[in-house]
Amino acid sequence: MFELLDDNHEFDTQISFDGKDHLVPSNITVAAAALLIGAKSIRETPVTGAKRMPLCMMGVCYECLMKIDGVGNQRSCQTLVRQGMVIERQIGATEVEAGYYEA
């Protein structure tokens, strides 16, 4: 559960989060938007389907991977919201086309 520090932010950016439309401030990250909206989880793990939320917010832990505008495995903590952005929870591993390559 998170809230804005300043009250004078405008909720001027429309995003679709997990199928529902929301208005959020501009200049915040997708991961921050998820917390602000009160999302219960942003992904489910490929191994046991456990629910997860972001951990580090600085791009190193990859806990915040989401499907953004149709592309999977995006670090939601490094991506700013944009008008009309379609954000989906990532369930399990994502398809090969958009998958990460493992050495």
Added chain:
Amino acid sequence: MKPSYELLIIGAGPAGMSAACEAARNGVEVCVIDDQPEPGGQIYRNASRATAKQNQVLGKDYQQGKNLVDDFKSYGGEYYANVSVWHLDASNQVGVIKAEENYFISAKNLVIASGAQERAMPIRGWQLPGVMYAGAGQILLKGSGIVPRGELVLAGTGPLLLLLASQYLHAGVKIKAILDTTPKGRIVKSLDKLFSGVQGYEYLIKGASLLHHIKAAKVPYYKHVEGLCAVGLDRVNNVSFASATKAGRKVVNISLDVDTLLLHQGIIPNTRLARAAQCETTWDAQQSCWTVATNEYGLCRQNTYVVGDGARVMGAVASRIQGRLCGLHVAESLSKVDSHNWQVLHHDLLKKLRKENAIRPFLNAVYQPADAYLIPQQGDVIVCRCEEVTLSDIQDAVRLGCQGPNQVKSYTRCGMGPCQGTQCSNTLSHIVAKQTDMPMAEVGELRVRSPLSPITLGQIADL
């Protein structure tokens, strides 16, 4: 983006920005790349765009970043945000992804200024939604201007935890409790290091004033916390631990309802890029992490530098100074600085750097994480969050004869997920070291391999 530069800098934090400004001022052709949307790095995240309220809450150290970020924005060289490095090697060839396109850059001189990351804190339940790093809480405050609401508990050790608590209090955020995991007797044991640290007395004053602020706000403060666990099914509801409620009282088990639990065990250098570039790392028992072997200019070998917290944790001010030193050194090596200027300036910077670093041995000794928070205390605790590998899985692999972290990785998949071991590598090495009774330096750590960040098959095919 050009195919080659006289100087390529990875990271636009205090160290990278300072190196860029100094080198460009002396006529070096510079390019800076960073994976964040804005320059500033960790401490000065969003510094040039922060609101009045953010500045007031975040305090003076943060506000000092604005000048540097503003200077950097007009420093005269190139800067690319949102760029991730996926390949790096010993010949200073850098593979990057920018706007989903793949580029190779050849760096005549390479500066890695990748900063620090939080040390993992693998307690039971740390993977539950509602549990985050304290640094993450601060990043949300700086970058997105949001703060936790509801029952908030901060747990761990280190200056950043206290700083965040104080910043939250300034923001009017209610803190239900602070659980301090610093083991008993640390300050007394570290006093011998204080003598050399007197030059850094400002840091001691800052620390004392943070504690004073927290105390004055009457936030319940539990000391020498042991056995910390996050409890819940699909999210954390509760935190349990053992602590004495007052000095001299008996240790009791305590459980608190919680909506958000922020964990912190200090920060460690993010050495992945340095290791990919085949810079040497050594185990630093004092900081309890791997540090990069460099000289005071950040030089690892000819034409390759690692500076700031990415080499060893030194703080923002020292990172700025070392960044400048490094930028100057690069310019000097390209014969762009006259020898008088070089002599005067680099001596002055070296002196400042040594003064800044004087307090470190004391801070390292006080805030060295307790063993119980480096190695999980129960077999079912998740070590590798990506692949959900537990302490028992790793111990079984070692018992069956796995010879070190890299073999454990192949056997258990620990460290094989998208984060590529950034969260579990050190824990894994600690577990192996303890079970085989070998020193960390000998156990080593997970190897770093390209791609350093996830890359799609399509992007590989484009090469």
